[in-house]
Amino acid sequence: MAWFDDLRGGLRAVSDGLAEFYAGPYRAALRRAARDEDDLFMMLVMGEALGVPNPASHHTLELLPVMYDRFHDWHRRMGMERSPVEGLSCC
Template sequence: MSTAAEDSEYSAPWWQRFVEGLNEFYHAPYRQTMARAARDEEDFFMLLMFAESLGIDNPASFYTLELQPLFLENFHEWHTRMGMDRCPFDHVGCC
């Protein structure tokens, strides 16, 4: 007897499963590279957002200031990935 998950898996036409398999075959080698590029882009964006607080002149600080509270929960992961053992801000208690 088959389960509902197995029935839904095989309910797709054979050509659709074939296309999904081809997509997986071609995209799998680049998944790690794309994830690393996305992480690097996010790191650069975090630097732009918190640059003014770190003492670096930032021409985009007016636009990024209101985004800081949204990204503050990811700040600890970011500053440890950037090599800062402790939080560089006195007013943020993430460590």
Template structure:
């Protein structure tokens, strides 16, 4: 029968190595991404705002040939609609059928 004592002795070392390697990898990830986190957040917000404008374009009076396909995204945008129109500089809801203010 094989002796399991050799495998048990190696397991703590490999587990410790894996933990330290993961900590090192996370540290490097933070080192390289950290300074740009705010820029990434701004760009994501800008893309989300543009997506909202495209989806709500037909309701805002902008002709949209893909309105049939973008209409299915409307329910996912309702929860963020108030923050979006305030960010765009509209104090009240520009849409008659969405009264959030």
């Protein structure tokens, strides 16, 4: 059954090569789209603290502790040198 394992390994290598060939050029675009979605989600969750009225604030309130960990990276990526939230000094 060694030939079967060799065949399986060869097919896996071809499959991995084809996946890289087709998905490789779009990897950066997909990563950028995921980052943009994360930025929008951060804005929705942190909106109340930033002064933007949020009609769903009672739903997003429980997500604040999770978002505080990523808040510094987010406001730096948005071009803000310091934290825009008065009570939150992450820098």
